[in-house]
Amino acid sequence: MSELSDKLGLSTRLISPATERGRGRRPVNPPIERASTMLSDDPAMMGSDRDGPIYGLDGGTAARQLRTVLADLEGATHAFIVPSGLASVTVPLLALLQPGDEVLCTDAVYGPSRRFLTRTLARLGITARFHPAAWTAEEIAASFSARTRLLLVETPASLTFELVDLERLLGLCRDKGVLSVVDNTWGAGIALKPLAVGADVSVQALTKYVGGHSDLLMGSIATRDPELSRLIFEAIEDHGWHVSPDDAWLALRGIRTMPLRYATQARSALKVAQWLEQQPQVARVMYAPLPSSPYHDLWQRQYDGAASLIGFVLRGDRAAAHRLMKALSLFGMGYSWGGYESLITNDTSQLAWREHQPPLEGEIMRLHIGLEDVDDLIADLGRGLHAV
Ligand SMILES: Cc1ncc(COP(=O)(O)O)c(C=O)c1O
Structure with missing residues (x-):
């Protein structure tokens, strides 16, 4: 990145690579290049990547542009893309752990x-240990054993949304020689930059x-460490992971408008929360931007924004939860988040793990919470809670 781009705001940085000068007459967005085989004119150049990708697995123009923008978003020197968010968690663990190591999370x-x-x-001889979700950074670090090689951090945690003081925790990891992998899906590189x-x-x-x-479906893996980057690249290469050119193109299109969507959805989510x-039917709301949240002060210190994902505890049983879900007309019932549409799930059974x-x-x-008009969403939830 040049000195000028270092001073630009986030939205500008995500968009301006599209209008970079000096590339001749071209569309704003790269073409979708569906390719396994790449052709060369010169046998001497067949194995050289100076002229571009040698084979489809190397990724086309959209994938390369996406990786550059993602590295900027995360404040990384290297960013890789893999075919799902789950693979973005599994690949670094496969790349960085050895038999006999322990992962804490x-x-x-x-x-x-x-x-x-x-x-x-476990099959590879690597053990996992799970700490209580509400533990502080000090409690987590105090439980490191001689075999703890890597800490997998998710903050806020899934479903119950506990936050941990990340800067403190990562400092303790460094002191004790424990590697850290942070699942930054909630922060999205907008509200949180774990590498920083x-x-x-x-x-x-x-x-x-x-x-x-x-x-x-797609995941990104970002790092500033050349050695970790090499190991992650080799794991991706050895496993044959590849992201389709159509998906890379869609993600590149999505990232240009992400800050706008993220901020608007967070504003609506706070209003809903x-x-x-x-x-009266709601026992507790789990959303750190709420001043009543036990994690509010930490969230204010640690994050610059919020995802639009709210947990709450409904007074009642499973049948009551299903009555609420059935009575809603604007919330889809589906297991993901981050899209333009609002969704609802009932997750108690997942705590059994x-x-x-x-x-x-x-x-x-x-x-x-999606991009619908928030007052309509609140009215829909009002009807749903009435049915409970
Ligand atoms: C925190 C978190 N990390 C990773 C993933 C995995 O993403 P994907 O569905 O793309 O595999 C999810 C999916 O819900 C998630 O919530």
Whole structure:
């Protein structure tokens, strides 16, 4: 990045590579290049990447542009793309761990990440340990063992939304020689830049806010460390991971408008969360931007914005949760987030995986707030809670 681009705002940085001068007459967006085989005119150049990718697995123009913009978004020197957010978690673990190592992570980690730790990594002789989701940075670091090689951090944690003081935790990791991988899907590189506060690797499910339209699956892996970058690149190369040119193109399109969508959705989410807090059927709302949240001060210090994902505890049982979900007309019932549409899920059953059960006054619900008019969403939720 040039000195000028270092001074530019985030939206400008995500958009301006599209209008970079000196590339001749061209469309604003790169073409979608569907290719396995790349042709050369000169046999001497067939194995050289000076003329561009040698083979489809190397990625086309959209993938390369996307990786450059993602590296800038995360404040990284290197960013890689993989075919899902889940793969963005699994690839660095496969790249950086050896048999005999231990991974420590929150008990509230995203479920499929947990499954990978306990199933695939266990088969490779790597053990996983889960700490209570509400532990502080000091408590987590105090539990490192001689075998703890890597800390997988998810903050806020999945479903119960506990936050940890990341800067403090990453500092303790450095002191104790423990590598850190941060799942930055919630912060999206907008509200949080883990590498800037000491993370070794920051990963994101681009499926969520970067894609933004619920039409692709993808993950990014970003780092500033040349050695870690080499190991991650080799793991991607050895496993044959590849992102389709169509998906890379869609993600590149999504990232240009992401800051606008992220901020608008967060504004609506706060309004919905404030309204939910006032409802008698709601025992508790889990959203750090709410001043009543136990994590509010930490969120204010650590984040520059928020995702539009709200957890709340509904007073009642599973049948009550289902009555609420059925009565809504504007919220889709679906398991993702970060798209333009609002969604609702009932997640209590997913807590069964956990070793440390949080106290619960009812059913855990999750709302993803999209780009609809927020007053319409609140009116819909009002009808839903009335049905409860
Ligand atoms: C925190 C977090 N990380 C990673 C993922 C995985 O993303 P993907 O669905 O693209 O595999 C998810 C998906 O919901 C998630 O919530």
